[in-house]
Amino acid sequence: MFIKEIDLFKGMGMEVIDEIFQISAVESYSDGYILFKKGDPAHNFYLLEQGEIKLTIGEEGRLGFIMSPGDAFGWSSLVDRDVYTATAECKLPSKLIKIETDKLDKVFEKYPASGLIFFKRLARVMGERLITTYNMLLSAYKGGEQPSYG
Numbered sequence: 001m002f003i004k005e006i007d008l009f010k011g012m013g014m015e016v017i018d019e020i021f022q023i024s025a026v027e028s029y030s031d032g033y034i035l036f037k038k039g040d041p042a043h044n045f046y047l048l049e050q051g052e053i054k055l056t057i058g059e060e061g062r063l064g065f066i067m068s069p070g071d072a073f074g075w076s077s078l079v080d081r082d083v084y085t086a087t088a089e090c091k092l093p094s095k096l097i098k099i100e101t102d103k104l105d106k107v108f109e110k111y112p113a114s115g116l117i118f119f120k121r122l123a124r125v126m127g128e129r130l131i132t133t134y135n136m137l138l139s140a141y142k143g144g145e146q147p148s149y150g
Helices: 014-022 101-110 112-142
Strands: 024-029 034-036 044-050 053-057 063-067 087-090 094-100
Touching: 014 024, 014 101, 044 101, 094 101, 101 112
Parallel strands: none
Antiparallel strands: 024 094, 034 087, 044 094, 053 063, 053 087
């Protein structure tokens, strides 16, 4: 079961993992497929099992992140944002686990200790991406160049 191997879910009881697995859908997409665009309604959270996803942020997608197997994305839907803040495109054929966030919320309402673990770990992931973004901007600024992220 792939979900229990992902850091966001490590240490949770099997009953929680089983319930999350039951509300999950495994989906496959070809390269070039757009999972969602910036501004699309945010209803799902994703875990990348195989392949590669590029998240692009900002005008003309100039700031990008590459998601690798084991990475989570689409977390706008988990933090009370109505829309996604990035565009997600499959850069390779990809296999994903899609979780509807309203169903995940219900699991964490039932198991609040696991929800706390999950959201603390999610905050760490978000913080790491923010630091990466700061470093990219800082290095472009120090070099006296216009930032180029793509």
